[in-house]
Amino acid sequence: MDAVLLQLLNGLDKGGAYALIALGLTLIFGTLGVVNFAHGALFMLGAFCAVTTHKLLTISKSVQDTSITLFDVHKDVPYLQIWWGDIGARIIDYAVPLSVLLAIPMMLLVGVALERGLIRHFYRRTHADQILVTFGLAIVLQEVVKAYFGANPLPTPAPEIVSGSANIGAWIGLGDALSYPWWRLVYFLFSVAVIGMVLAFLRFTTFGMVVRAGMRDRETVGLFGIDIERRFTIVFGIAVVVAGLAGAMYTPILPPDYHMGMEFLVLSFVVVVVGGMGSVGGAVLAGFLLGILQSFASMNEIKDLLPGIDQIIIYLVAIVILLVRPRGLMGRAGVMET
Amino acid sequence: MTHTVKRDRMLVGGFALAVLTMPVWMTPLGAGYPDLLQRFAIYGIFAIGFNILFGLTGYLSFGHAVFLGVGSYAAVWSFKLLSMNVLPAVLCAMGVSGLFALAIGYISLRRSGIYFSILTLAFAQMAYNLAYSVLTPITNGETGLKIERVDPRLIDTWLSGPSTLIPSTNFFGMPMSGYSGFFFCAVLLIAAFYVALRIARSPFGAMLRAIKSNQNRLNYAGVHTRPYALTAFVISGIFAGLAGGLLAATDPLAGAERMQWTASGEVVLMTILGGVGTQLGPFVGAVIIKYAENIFSAFNPQTLHGIFAFLPDPIEDVVVTVTGLFVGNGWQLTLGTLFMLLVIFLPGGVIEGARRLGVLIGRKTAALRGRRSQPLGSALPASGAASE
Numbered sequence: 088m089d090a091v092l093l094q095l096l097n098g099l100d101k102g103g104a105y106a107l108i109a110l111g112l113t114l115i116f117g118t119l120g121v122v123n124f125a126h127g128a129l130f131m132l133g134a135f136c137a138v139t140t141h142k143l144l145t146i147s148k149s150v151q152d153t154s155i156t157l158f159d160v161h162k163d164v165p166y167l168q169i170w171w172g173d174i175g176a177r178i179i180d181y182a183v184p185l186s187v188l189l190a191i192p193m194m195l196l197v198g199v200a201l202e203r204g205l206i207r208h209f210y211r212r213t214h215a216d217q218i219l220v221t222f223g224l225a226i227v228l229q230e231v232v233k234a235y236f237g238a239n240p241l242p243t244p245a246p247e248i249v250s251g252s253a254n255i256g257a258w259i260g261l262g263d264a265l266s267y268p269w270w271r272l273v274y275f276l277f278s279v280a281v282i283g284m285v286l287a288f289l290r291f292t293t294f295g296m297v298v299r300a301g302m303r304d305r306e307t308v309g310l311f312g313i314d315i316e317r318r319f320t321i322v323f324g325i326a327v328v329v330a331g332l333a334g335a336m337y338t339p340i341l342p343p344d345y346h347m348g349m350e351f352l353v354l355s356f357v358v359v360v361v362g363g364m365g366s367v368g369g370a371v372l373a374g375f376l377l378g379i380l381q382s383f384a385s386m387n388e389i390k391d392l393l394p395g396i397d398q399i400i401i402y403l404v405a406i407v408i409l410l411v412r413p414r415g416l417m418g419r420a421g422v423m424e425t
Numbered sequence: 426m427t428h429t430v431k432r433d434r435m436l437v438g439g440f441a442l443a444v445l446t447m448p449v450w451m452t453p454l455g456a457g458y459p460d461l462l463q464r465f466a467i468y469g470i471f472a473i474g475f476n477i478l479f480g481l482t483g484y485l486s487f488g489h490a491v492f493l494g495v496g497s498y499a500a501v502w503s504f505k506l507l508s509m510n511v512l513p514a515v516l517c518a519m520g521v522s523g524l525f526a527l528a529i530g531y532i533s534l535r536r537s538g539i540y541f542s543i544l545t546l547a548f549a550q551m552a553y554n555l556a557y558s559v560l561t562p563i564t565n566g567e568t569g570l571k572i573e574r575v576d577p578r579l580i581d582t583w584l585s586g587p588s589t590l591i592p593s594t595n596f597f598g599m600p601m602s603g604y605s606g607f608f609f610c611a612v613l614l615i616a617a618f619y620v621a622l623r624i625a626r627s628p629f630g631a632m633l634r635a636i637k638s639n640q641n642r643l644n645y646a647g648v649h650t651r652p653y654a655l656t657a658f659v660i661s662g663i664f665a666g667l668a669g670g671l672l673a674a675t676d677p678l679a680g681a682e683r684m685q686w687t688a689s690g691e692v693v694l695m696t697i698l699g700g701v702g703t704q705l706g707p708f709v710g711a712v713i714i715k716y717a718e719n720i721f722s723a724f725n726p727q728t729l730h731g732i733f734a735f736l737p738d739p740i741e742d743v744v745v746t747v748t749g750l751f752v753g754n755g756w757q758l759t760l761g762t763l764f765m766l767l768v769i770f771l772p773g774g775v776i777e778g779a780r781r782l783g784v785l786i787g788r789k790t791a792a793l794r795g796r797r798s799q800p801l802g803s804a805l806p807a808s809g810a811a812s813e
Contacts, residue, residue, distance in 0.1 A: 122539050205765075205769075208769070212772075214538055214539045215483070215485045215542075216768055216772060218485065218487075218539070218542060219693065219697065219764065219768045220764075220765055220768040220769060222690060222693075222764065223761045223762070223763075223764030223765035223767075223768060224761070224765055225761070226690075226757060226758070226760060226761025226764065227758060227761035227762055227765065229757075229761075230750075230755060230757045230758035230761060231750075231758065233755075234750050234755055234758065349686070353546060353547075353550055353686065356543050356546070357543065357547060360540065360543055364539075394559045395554075395555055395558050395559030395560075398551070398554035398555060398557075398558050398559070399551040399554055399555060402547040402548070402550055402551045403551070405543070405544075405547050406532065406544060406547060406548075409535075409536055409540055409543075409544060410532065410535055410536075413536060413540065
């Protein structure tokens with residue numbers, strides 16, 4: 088029982104990341120009709136927003152280490168710590184959550200620029216062309232990051248206060264065997280919150296209503312005199328921000344490197360397909376479902392039974408779903424079913 | 426009809442001539458060494474095969490490198506178990522990758538468009554992951570599959586007794602390294618080109634193009650399109666397997682990284698760079714990519730400073746820093762940028778670009794000629810236009 092529950096928990100954070108990326112992908116597809124192969128790279132860009140924040144906050148000055156008096160030793164002390172002492176140190180400790188503040192405007196800017204500069208010209212082109220151009224874009228983004236930050240993973244620690252493990256077993260009366268890293272819990276809650284915000288935005292605001300109407304029938308919305316393209320640009324921006332946030336907060340779980348995005352992209356595409364192209368709820372559901380499934384497949388008992396299943400489970404599920412139910416779990420009829 | 430046949434014959438002849446003389450005319454370009462020429466030929470086969478699927482039917486496979494990798498593994502196993510002769514190895518590679526293509530294609534072709542791309546990508550990722558993990562006894566995991574002295578090599582041992590050192594690959598005694606290896610690949614490339622051309626000109630090829638232009642209409646007309654698409658998929662998989670087998674033949678080593686999605690992306694790029702659906706395009710694209718990869722990744726800041734030495738120093742530094750991003754390890758950045766520019770501005774590829782250029786030049790020269798001839802026959806153009 089404990090083991091099962093633990094795997095369930097383990098799947099949640101990864102599922103959260105899948106759901107966030109897939110949410111953006113499916114939004115872009117549903118609104119603009121564009122297949123965005125660069126979404127994984129945008130996730131990676133978000134992760135590097137966290138790295139940048141950490142770097143910016145720890146810009147340091149070399150000062151003499153007074154604790155060693157025998158000979159001259161210099162150590163780097165961040166300016167923040169010099170100016171504000173403990174508060175500065177606390178701020179540095181919270182670099183990853185704070186990076187959200189950098190990631191939102193940055194990613195919004197990137198998203199709107201991309202949509203206006205590049206994606207817009209591909210609305211009427213074939214899906215193959217869209218895939219190819221965004222694939223090229225992904226490579227470019229990746230390589231620029233590599234040129235700037237190097238090829239090695241850059242560990243970015245979570246704040247001290249959530250670096251340990253939460254004793255979830257004790258909370259629900261199952262004994263001490265069930266402990267779970269705090270940050271993963273934070274990530275799960277964060278992803279749920281972001282998903283909730285996006286869904287609420289689409290559901291309860293006028294803007295969201297227009298966007299949903301545009302997803303259904305873009306021409307009619309246009310006939311009402313609404314500039315639907317402009318709203319779709321903003322939706323693209325939101326999707327990019329969501330991917331960026333997913334990446335920024337994921338850094339303590341997986342030290343970011345320049346090609347992390349591609350693994351997530353392939354998986355997120357699978358998630359979108361399983362959930363149903365263009366279906367927002369389906370993407371979220373499938374994201375968590377596949378994340379949990381993957382973590383179950385990596386249990387030792389199951390791996391002994393079916394070796395290698397943890398590597399391929401998601402793809403297998405996708406293949407079965409595509410063949411049996413081509414519109415995905417929650418896809419609407421008539422959207423890309425062939 | 427005879428006109429096309431004649432033109433095709435000339436095309437194949439010209440292609441064969443150009444390929445076989447590559448060691449001569451590639452030398453001034455700095456690519457006249459067998460290692461690189463072999464890669465031109467091998468990736469040419471890969472791209473030509475990919476074009477049979479993508480160019481004719483329009484199905485964009487994003488997992489084509491699987492067949493390249495599988496072909497390599499099959500060829501190396503043939504070296505290990507049967508003989509160091511490349512003939513069984515290449516046949517093995519083609520057969521095994523054909524079987525893989527049949528299985529993957531049978532499932533993937535149930536869907537089209539982006540779903541097909543994702544299905545093939547999923548299969549490729551699965552194969553890649555499995556090759557790295559569970560299938561290690563077959564693929565030798567991260568180390569890659571190599572030939573060893575203790576391998577059985579049944580046919581070789583039966584013919585000439587056990588060997589004491591690691592033998593090298595050969596084609597009935599002809600070594601596979603150096604120029605003889607290149608000519609072996611080149612002959613296969615020409616054969617592949619010829620086969621692809623015949624397929625494109627055949628009624629079967631016409632059917633594949635019909636699938637690309639409007640599959641629904643074919644279905645309504647009562648044509649079951651899937652067997653045709655599957656046949657194209659398998660043929661293209663066999664071509665990829667042949668390329669993989671040749672990769673192993675020229676350098677008997679197979680690793681899972683050949684199956685990575687980047688390799689699949691590369692062959693897509695080669696094909697569209699040259700020109701999707703054209704005869705020469707894929708090979709041209711493969712040569713350009715491999716040549717550029719070779720040239721660009723060899724650059725380093727010193728050579729760049731050498732090139733831009735004529736500029737004033739501050740400008741030189743800036744130029745070198747900027748271009749430095751694109752060369753050496755940053756070669757991938759060039760690749761990505763090229764990819765984007767190409768899809769945005771020249772979806773038809775180099776062949777299409779050359780054609781447009783030809784038309785443009787033709788129009789220019791015609792205009793020039795027209796202007797020159799005007800004073801001579803001043804009143805004629807109007808009546809000429811009317812009579813046309």
